[in-house]
Structures are given as C-alpha cells and as structure tokens.
Amino acid sequence: FWVLSVVLSMPSWFQTVAWLLTSHAVSGILHVQIVISHWAMETYHGHAYNDDKDEWYITQLKTTMNVDTPPLLDWVHIGLQFQIEHHLYPRLPRHNLRKARELVKAVCKKHGIHYHEPGFFQANIETMRTLVSTAGAARHSKKGESGFFESALW
Template identity: 40%
Template sequence: MTSVTLTRRRGRDDDFATLSREVRHAGLLDRRHAYYLVKIIANLAVFAAGWVAFVAIGDSWWQLLTAVFFAAMFAQLAFIGHDAGHKQIFRDRRTNDAVGYLHGGLVGLSYDWWVGKHTRHHANPNHEDDDPDLDIPALAFTRDQARNKRGFLRWMAKHQAALFFPLLLLEGLNLHWSSIKHVWRGDGRARGLEAGLLIAHLAAYLTAVFAVLSPLTGLAFIAVHQGLWGVYMGCSFAPNHKGMPTLPPGHRLDYLRKQVLTSRNVSGGRWVDFVLGGLNYQTEHHLFPSMPRPNLRRAQALVQGFCDRHRIDYAQCGLVRSYGYVLRHLRAVGAPLRHETEARTI
C-alpha cells in the first residue's frame, strides 16, 4: 500500500470511539501496579547482581560475557522508562516521571529528550515530514529522502540494507550523545536533574569499568556493551513501522487508521513479549499509549477483531520476517540510486 492510496482512504471518526469503549469495558486501561512493582524490583536486583558479579570476576576477558548481560539489562531498564513516559505505570505524571528519570539515569539517557521525541512520533507515525523517527541522516526511508542525500550519505543510502545492522552498533552512542546535546542546550523541563544524572552515570560507569579492568579489557567491554545495547534497542523499535506505509503531508486518515495502517505487530508468544518489552504489540500501543504493558497481549485479539470487522488492514508477522520486511524496504528505497550508478558505468 503506497502513500498515494492512503490519501484516498477515509475513516469514520466514531470508529475509534467505539473501539475505545470496548477496551475500557474490558478493563484494559486499568493500571497494573503489582506487575510493575515486581518488574522494577526484579530488574534492579538483577542489575545490581550483575555489577557484583562484574567485580567478583575481575580483570578477565570473561567480562565480555558480562558486557552482553549489561546490554540486555540496559534495554530492559529503558523499556521501563518507555512505559513511564507513556504514563502506563501510574495515572499521575509526577510519579511516572520519577520512575522515568531514575531509569534514564541508570542507562545514561535523557528521559526528557526521549519523551519529547517519542511523543512527536506517536502523534505522526511514519509521517514523511513530521515523524522524527524518519529523520535519520544515515538512512533513507522514502525515495525522496534517498534522492536528496549527498556525498557519503548518498552512498550509504545506496547500500543501507547491508549497512543497517552494523549501523545499529552505534545506536547506543547516538542515544547518549543526543541526551547530552539536549541537556546542554537546556531544552528540557529538569535540566539540572538530568545533567546531574548523566554526569553521575558517566562517572560511575567509567570508574567501575577501569577500576576493575585493565585499559584494553575495559575498552573492549565498553565496545561490546554499548554496541550490543544499540543493536538491541534498534532491533526492538525498527520492526514496528519500518517498511509500513508512509503518510504524505495533507493525508486525510482518521486517528484509528493512521495508527493501525502504519504499525506492524510482531508475533511469537511470551518470550517475544519479554524480549521486546511489549513493543511487539505496536498497533495496540499506538492506539492506546497509556495502556499498561501486560494488558497489550489481551488487547491484541480485541483490536485485530475490530479491524477485521471494519476492513482495516492489520499487519502482524514473526520476528525474523519483520526484519526481512525492514531490509527489503531499505533495499527498495536505495534501488534507484544503485541503478543510477550502474547506468553511469555502462
């Protein structure tokens, strides 16, 4: 389905109101305090145990295995920050923000920067002008974006499907750098708090690494940890919208169709729910951002059934296939640039 056909599809504004009543009647917007209490305590306990093991192992190349562990734990902690940013944990903003700032500090991210960016994405998913997740210099998600690339970025757009996973190795550093820039510019609501959290994180992280490990082992640990964390984060978010239809300026889709037609769910059972932090229920999450994570699984059947009855395309596939769709889309977007190069060489 192309962006052109999307502009011709109209939905009825009352469809979402009907679906919303069904969701509320099923209790799917009720808070799950016990779930999040157990989840947060378990995460923090495992995270602390990991650092105890890190010190106990000492200066050893076995620490590269702990780097893999911490990459996974950083992602799990970031997922809690994501839920707090959407007010999934508590109803009031202040308590959610307290949880969000704490978890942002633990992984070295600006919670305030992420909330602002992610809110803009939710308001305009896959919008060619307004979705910040489509504004990534190293990648092109539409052919217009690809044609407008110049120099080295144009070369990257030609080969972006092959470069996609290697580029994710840098995503962790990009998240840290974006956070630092946000706080440095003073754009956030709590600049002093976040500056203190980012400085404390960096100081504690580097002190722990280089107090225990030799310089070479420490650098290898950081490279593995930050690289794999970036891959984990990228692999958690990329399948949700990449390769789905993009929305041009002036589209006339209602809220329900705008969210459903641009989102893709990832099936696979409870292990996928855990690994992806509930983001595999992307359609339900976009329709009801404040719905607690454990309720998304129950909401999926209800939302899919509603879409089927109203003949609204509902996308869902397995985890591996979702990455295939992402890579296929990236390759298709870069194809005109490759053909252009081939034509010049003939």
C-alpha cells in the first residue's frame, strides 16, 4: 500500500520511475549483503548447542560470516559486513564494529577458532553453493524424514 501511495504522489512519471529504480537498487544491495552474511553458513535444526564444542560463542562464529570490505566502503555496507560481531554484540553501534572485529579475530586466533571472512565475490559464490545444495536436499526430501515436509515451510 505505501508504495502505491508514494508512486501516486509523484509529480511526473519520470520521477516515479527514478524513485522506483533507486529504491529497488538500494534495497537490492542491502538484501544481497544480508543474504551472503547468513545463508552461506552452517544451519541448525533443533537445539544448536550440544556441548563445549558448540557453545554459544562458537555457534555464532559457525553460523555467520563477515564480508571483507575496505574501510572506505563501510558507508555502503552500513555495518552489515560485520555479521559475526553483530551476532556476538547486537547492541554495539555499527561505527564500532570494525574495531570489535579486530578484538574478536584475536580471541579466535588465541583459541584456534575459525573466523570466516571471505571477500564480497567469494561470499556470493559460497552463498550460491549453499542455496543449490539446500534446494537439492529439499527436492529429494520425503515425508517422514524430519526434513522439509516436517518444517514450518510445508
């Protein structure tokens, strides 16, 4: 409804088209950043924390990844490239996420924990691989296997 009200309030068709293209381009970039930070990583069905090897801190590192970007582009990614730190410290202001990243990386190095931070294009490749794999698993899932057909999606 709100899109229609904005479109109808524009003084010209040119401005309407320009607004639609700009808003979709910006939201598309944000959507890609959110998708690559979450969907390429391990997921859990049921209880994620099994023992000391899967405690909360480690689970956050296993299930999210950062996207390595230069500081000059922080304004473009608006902090979404630091998903690991965001999941560990959700109330931390985004202007402090890059600083927190260095601290988290040091903790990971000290304790031998993998810190996943591919570049933007590699992150997209990893996400596509995961989506293809997940789609294949859903396609071949049968009723009663506690898979897709037992999920909230079905």
